[in-house]
Amino acid sequence: MIGRGHRGDENGDTTFTCGRIYIDNVQVTVVKLDIWGTVTDENRHEYQTPANQVITGIRHDGDENGWTQYEYGWISYTG
Template identity: 50%
Template sequence: MRKIAAAAAAVVAGSAVLAVTPPASAATIVVEQVYSRTVYESGDQFSCPEGMVMTGRAHTGDENRPTTYWCSRVLIDGVQVQVHGGDWSSGVRENRSTFTAPLDQVLVGRWHQGDENGLTRYRTAALYWQGRQVRITSPRWSGGVKESSHNVHAGPGEVMTGRSHSGDENGTTKYQFGLVTFTG
């Protein structure tokens, strides 16, 4: 009987030790906007510079007018993440399109050709820190904005993960953003 009680006490003691062990701490994540570029909407292929991801876009007018893209570095505990860019997506017809990056990926490029009946392509990337993939969580869509007159940016700790558009330059555009997440 004493052996059973001693074994039970050891299990309880072992559980207590496990219960007081602190959980893995969350890393400090900073998304720092450091680059912007303005291009013409139709025909210009845009990609963020190496090591950066899309965090904002502004557009004025129709497809012959300028679009500005904002790109950011992502830092975890003060060290920049690696951005592993993929291929361009197949084209989606702009005037009724919704594109979202694959799970745990972000947007790093966009390419539009023609007017609202033309094709739009997106380039996505996965993020890595110290050899481990960074998660993109809590996806949210922005409210709708008029394509021909808007300026939209990700919130704190967020990156761009998708875009939706309907109609011509007077139609509605929405953006999907996700939260950069990493637990060390």
């Protein structure tokens, strides 16, 4: 996941953008670990993965006051 956009209230549209990541013209491998991070209050609108990790998924429950949880994994570049 390389981007996210949302319009409107909790009933609005959310769009996620996926893409490939390249470093020095070499495609990196994203390894999805199926590890879900800490649940956050959606009003905070912030989440930071552990060091050397990337966001690989997101789930949310409820309205703007509901909870959001992010899934993370790591990337492999040239082995």
